[in-house]
Amino acid sequence: MTRNWRLLVVLWGILLIGGGVGLCADLKSLLEPVPGVMNRKPETAGQGPAFASGSLAVLGEGGSAPASLILTEAELSAAIEMDLPKRFPFKGELKVRLARPWTPMRLPGQDFFAECVQIPPGGLASSMQLIVRGVSAGKIVGEWPLLVRAELWQEVWVASQRLDRGQLLSPAVIVPQRVDLLKESAQPLPADTELSGFELAQTVQQGRPLSKRDLVERSLVRKGQFVDAVAKEGGLSIRMRAMALEGGAAGTVIRVKNLDSNKEFVGQVINENQVQVRF
Numbered sequence: 001m002t003r004n005w006r007l008l009v010v011l012w013g014i015l016l017i018g019g020g021v022g023l024c025a026d027l028k029s030l031l032e033p034v035p036g037v038m039n040r041k042p043e044t045a046g047q048g049p050a051f052a053s054g055s056l057a058v059l060g061e062g063g064s065a066p067a068s069l070i071l072t073e074a075e076l077s078a079a080i081e082m083d084l085p086k087r088f089p090f091k092g093e094l095k096v097r098l099a100r101p102w103t104p105m106r107l108p109g110q111d112f113f114a115e116c117v118q119i120p121p122g123g124l125a126s127s128m129q130l131i132v133r134g135v136s137a138g139k140i141v142g143e144w145p146l147l148v149r150a151e152l153w154q155e156v157w158v159a160s161q162r163l164d165r166g167q168l169l170s171p172a173v174i175v176p177q178r179v180d181l182l183k184e185s186a187q188p189l190p191a192d193t194e195l196s197g198f199e200l201a202q203t204v205q206q207g208r209p210l211s212k213r214d215l216v217e218r219s220l221v222r223k224g225q226f227v228d229a230v231a232k233e234g235g236l237s238i239r240m241r242a243m244a245l246e247g248g249a250a251g252t253v254i255r256v257k258n259l260d261s262n263k264e265f266v267g268q269v270i271n272e273n274q275v276q277v278r279f
Contacts, residue, residue, distance in 0.1 A: 019142045028121070071112060071134065071141075073102035077082055079114035080132060080148065087119050092154035099127070099147040109137025110247035118142070126150055126182040145196060154182045156209045157195065163204040168218065169195040186211035217249035229256055229267055231277040240265075242275070 036072035081096045128148050134141045158177040166172070176191035188209035190194070199214040221227055221244050228241040246254040248269045257264050257277055267275030 002051055002183070013216070037082070037101040069107050069110060070104050070106050071107050071136075073098055074104060075112065076132075077148075079112060079134075080116065080146075083114050083116050084119075084150075087116055090124060090126050090152060092152045094124075094149040095153070097149050099149055107136040107140070107141060108139055112136045112141075124150060124152060124182060126180075150182060153178050154181055154188075156181075157191055157193065158209050159204045159206055161206050163200050165200050165202050166219075167200045169198055169200070169215075171181060174210065177209075182210075182267075184209060189215075200205065217252075219247040220250050221254065221269050221275065222247040226259075228274045229257065229258070229265075229277045230270075240277075244275070 024085045029086070054129060075097050075172055077098060081094050084096070100205045112134055115133045115135065116130050117133050120128050120130075126149060128150060130146050130148055131143060132146050133143045155176050155178050159173065159212060160175045161173055163169075174195070179188060181188060188211055195210075197218050199218045201216040204210060204214050206252070223244055223246055225244045225247075227242055227244055229240050229241075241259045242256040243259060244254055244256050245264065248254040250269055250271070253266050253268050255273065256266055256267050256277075265277060269278045270276050
């Protein structure tokens with residue numbers, strides 16, 4: 001009986017030791033770190049899971065964040081480029097970049113567009129202060145005051161050589177070239193503008209874009225030129241020889257002087273050697 005009792009005590013001890021080993025093994029496995037958890041930062045109250053900088057709370061396949069859910073500087077600039085044409089009428093290719101660094105931010109959805117809710121009253125400029133509202137997943141995700149740099153590229157007429165006042169324009173002296181319109185003090189003429197009926201009103205240096213203020217309608221009659229002055233009264237027509245005291249394009253009224261009487265009068269330019277006299 002005593003022997004049997006001792007045997008039961010030994011067996012009970014073996015069971016206790018084996019169970020303890022299993023329990024220790026289970027505790028050790030529970031304390032092992034879960035894969036991926038060590039890469040997470042502590043959570044901030046009210047913000048949900050926190051991840052390393054540049055990643056998203058919602059991960060895509062392979063543990064990487066979908067790029068479309070992060071608003072980068074390039075994507076914000078592109079969204080502003082799409083919205084500004086709705087605010088200003090212009091032609092050309094608009095380029096916009098932020099003047100100050102932008103910190104990428106998470107978006108609630110995979111869609112995003114920008115609205116320029118405050119724009120400069122003077123129109124597009126190479127440097128502009130905007131207030132931009134961002135919208136994603138049907139929600140306003142922010143309203144930011146932004147200083148932006150802008151470029152507006154368009155193909156315009158540029159002098160291929162020095163052009164002098166009174167010079168006629170032709171393909172030999174002007175060429176089409178892309179320029180940033182926002183850097184020009186005067187509005188350049190687009191390269192699709194017909195210039196055959198114009199001449200230079202002032203000297204234009206080589207490489208400078210042409211503007212409206214550089215041109216005047218081509219003069220048919222020039223100052224000092226001899227013209228035929230025709231006066232009509234009913235069925236009566238009088239023709240006299242005169243000298244133009246001013247130059248003028250077709251349809252303009254200029255002063256002329258009768259070569260016989262030296263009297264001055266005005267006449268409307270009809271063609272290159274004729275004016276219609278008005279008494």
